[in-house]
Amino acid sequence: MSKTSLFLKTGLGALLLLSGPAMAQETPEFAKAMDTTFIFNTLLFLICGFLVMWMAAGFAMLEAGMVRTKNVSMQCLKNIGLFSIAGLAYWLVGYNLMYDGVDGGYMGSFSMFTTPDPSEDAGSYAAGSDWFFQMVFCATAASIVSGTIAERIKIWPFFIFTALLTGFLYPITGAWKWGAGWLQVANFQDFAGSTLVHSVGGWAALAGAVILGARVGKYNKQGQVMPMPGSNMPLATLGTFILWLGWFGFNGGSQLALGTIADASAVARIFVNTNIAAAAGVVAAITLTQLMYKKIDLTMALNGALAGLVSITAEPLTPSMPAAAFIGAVGGVIVVFAVPMLDRLKIDDVVGAIPVHLLAGIWGTLIVPFTNGGATYGAQIIGIVAIGAFTLTASTILWYALKLTIGIRPSLEDEVAGLDTAEVGLEAYPEFGQGSQRI
């Protein structure tokens, strides 16, 4: 990082400077479009990639805020662990399974992604920046699962499932569309992953929630729902803001290019629509909960934002702003109705990830043809059903296999005592309140 080496490194510019400004003006050396395009595209992947990486912290905070104190350390551990495991699994298996030679088919090759040699960085972006951007998407799918099945799963089966989800399940369905597989051929459209990322996470979460069963005490013998309020609302709020911020990277980066005026304008429109959809999701959720319950529900407002974001993710570019507001608002409405509906079905989704990521993801994918003339409702339904069927089936098999082998659920005593004590050995807030005495 010495200033000397900087001059040596930035070859061309420095050379021109050394020859003096007068001479530089006489013989101006122009920037090659190939170079600036490459740099802009790479920069887009890196910036949007770090924003999506930051979403891992958003999920961690959202979930840490929505579980009871006795399971907060566990939830933190799951989140730092899953992001790490996802990064390794996507490198060892996932990326090439998703992108390498899919060619209209069902999956790519079983080979490891290797850091490109400098000399191999041909193309219109740095291969490393693309891997980084795709990897954080993969990790997002795993984050979704973590929230739904919180407070009642052992740590190692969760980590094993994460490795399989991010190494195999997500990459396979990803290959179908983004890897230029059969769903791409079938004209299924999913710009940034309402289905490929969010619904995949949601289906995997749903399978887990059903197989695990509800938390002890969540549904009593009379069939009533016992509220188990989250322990830290500002953390949940912080998590939501982090996710909102990260989503600009999630959707904006999915334009995949920034090297032309058209691409830059597209990324800008995506930012606008992403924000409008989230805002509309919040306003829909707060208005609706006020009307239905005479009070605004903060957690519904937060999930309304997320549902708006998931909804616009399948097509953040073509909608006009009113259309984006409509798409996001319906997302918010879905959450308000789906959360109690899941409770009636006794599916215990701790953070509301199934309504937010699965249902709003389906909605967002379905509505693509409303604004994108190149999409068809038929192809959208095929994609939603195919990816759902695969992910739900494969997840169910995996969860059952884990259940039958190492077991997935802690003992009743451990669950009542809290997983922080039983599995992590570390209370999240050792000096506050009565955490572990509560069910």
Place this chain on the structure above:
Amino acid sequence: MSKTSLFLKTGLGALLLLSGPAMAQETPEFAKAMDTTFIFNTLLFLICGFLVMWMAAGFAMLEAGMVRTKNVSMQCLKNIGLFSIAGLAYWLVGYNLMYDGVDGGYMGSFSMFTTPDPSEDAGSYAAGSDWFFQMVFCATAASIVSGTIAERIKIWPFFIFTALLTGFLYPITGAWKWGAGWLQVANFQDFAGSTLVHSVGGWAALAGAVILGARVGKYNKQGQVMPMPGSNMPLATLGTFILWLGWFGFNGGSQLALGTIADASAVARIFVNTNIAAAAGVVAAITLTQLMYKKIDLTMALNGALAGLVSITAEPLTPSMPAAAFIGAVGGVIVVFAVPMLDRLKIDDVVGAIPVHLLAGIWGTLIVPFTNGGATYGAQIIGIVAIGAFTLTASTILWYALKLTIGIRPSLEDEVAGLDTAEVGLEAYPEFGQGSQRI
């Protein structure tokens, strides 16, 4: 997001690559300055825009940390709600009222901002990126109000005020200067909004604080100030760091361009001065509180940072580093003296937003001619007074109208019980301590 489509999308670069490196070197295609300028400017708006968006989370955490536990969920709800409402109101009314055809006058047109068609994206930046950047500024003004009047306002009147502030009040005074209205003609200078954003928020907050009155128990019958310490200092600290980070976008992005060496250098100087002013604000506040109270007050240190940031916002480009340090340090001093002064006036400002945003905002705007030869003290005073008079008057009218119609203040019982129970129905920390038993 398939790699195939990426190659198709990035037309030019890909084309050159297909023709092979040798041929590409023979016929180099150069990047047009028009294109790179457009992309750099748009990228500046998008990056700085997401940093300013992140400030919404900063205000949320700062305020959640500075209120008592019984009002924390409410404060979170206000912040996610106001950011959403601001985004919609600025789209539906605000942006065009601020920018469309002001032409030396008092306001623009009453028409909705529409997402530009790709083909309409002429100019030197993407229209969507500019809207996004301006929208997050507007939301910032609303965030300021939220903190001052915390713990004693009902949720819906706050949201209605937010909609009117972000749809009408902020855009009108914004039009006077940034929309090229009469204050621009009068040579009023406010680079990134010490007055246009921070003081506007501060005046609106002041009107609200006076009309609402103080929190129950804040000033006892003997006229003493009863301390009501914030419930979560690390969250307040986190919020301050978030705001500090976001401010690089706030001030840096206000250069509005990145496409030339001069613009890039200017953005860099703005980053430097912004950081120096904040640091000087902190050091001034900790030194002064040590001298005055024999202990450093953490909340003063945090507000010192923010006051330094607000102070430099009116002119972050022209000051030398010593001048930036001086401007920021005075901001820190203002906070240390103004916070107890407000208490003597029995104006109950929960987070200190009036000293930080209004008073330091006035200071920063006044001092512009000290470093910017193009500014005059006369024009600065005209701008401060005109915008202050308008915003204070209009805010007072709005708050009174809300008070006389739907009412703005919760019942005494609700306020004592805490707004989380009364208005939100959700405790922020249900398992910690004794939150709601405290006044």
Place this chain on the structure above:
Amino acid sequence: MSKTSLFLKTGLGALLLLSGPAMAQETPEFAKAMDTTFIFNTLLFLICGFLVMWMAAGFAMLEAGMVRTKNVSMQCLKNIGLFSIAGLAYWLVGYNLMYDGVDGGYMGSFSMFTTPDPSEDAGSYAAGSDWFFQMVFCATAASIVSGTIAERIKIWPFFIFTALLTGFLYPITGAWKWGAGWLQVANFQDFAGSTLVHSVGGWAALAGAVILGARVGKYNKQGQVMPMPGSNMPLATLGTFILWLGWFGFNGGSQLALGTIADASAVARIFVNTNIAAAAGVVAAITLTQLMYKKIDLTMALNGALAGLVSITAEPLTPSMPAAAFIGAVGGVIVVFAVPMLDRLKIDDVVGAIPVHLLAGIWGTLIVPFTNGGATYGAQIIGIVAIGAFTLTASTILWYALKLTIGIRPSLEDEVAGLDTAEVGLEAYPEFGQGSQRI
């Protein structure tokens, strides 16, 4: 920020537009490579700089979560204060001492860095952007110290030490390598600062921890270690995620250039390796703690991530992905063994900063020649020893001087009561639990 002025500012692009698209196509004006290189390089410094600035918040949250409630406000104050002091000291003394005319020697000049005049912004990046980027690195070294010596140091001696560390100690050893001093001549390699930043902070922390002694009650008379669990695990987790995010700027920005395809590809590879090393550090720590203790330790997982990051920092560019995983994993292993080892030596390191920053920093620096053919083990050892000897000696002298003059340790009563009460006068969580009653 008026749209009018924007058009005036972005001269060239606007001019071309005014002449109409047809004419613009006839006489295309191309972007100069000198200009785009300058802008890309500056942008890299600014983006990576704000990411590293954000690490200050990461340290604040990590430390606030790892100390007991009675010292949380103090820890927040230390972190906002140190970042401010570091910024001022690096401007007043540090930067030029590190970079101005070192020329193979031991330090630069004792003169103040001055904001460059616009006309002076020659070179291949904006001077302000470079200062900003280097300044946040300097602040990072100070942040490291803060964590180790938490809960038992008075505020002013800490601030004075911070000023001396960031104004003198860090810049002097920095000059040896990055200022092109004698270690640069000796071919010592440290890409982004495993030694120059992290070990320097670690040595200064070690000196402080030894001279201060352990916290009251940490090691009982029987020589047992008494656990003093951190008070807020989600904050510690948040801090770790923030640091992970910021590290992309830390390592990526240390490429120092983005203006060519080679530089952009290098930054991308650095992002990839940085993430892989962190992930491997986590997986190593969780696997190892599971094997050793039958439970995964969350704080070890968090420190595993950080140790992985520190380990890869000396050379994030040349390793292949497997090599990066190996380097990071060893970092995680080091932490798991070194934390209890320090306790056996009765060195009380509250957050584990010595294992993470000093030991993993040494490891990362030592292993550089494994992947970088230009480095030698001899030169690496010389650099590690020289910088360690200087920093440890100088820090020891400074800590002793502070101890003998103003005193560094609070009274026993103050320490037991907690520094929030004694030094800050503000509890961090006044409504939660029993904070200050605990030792």
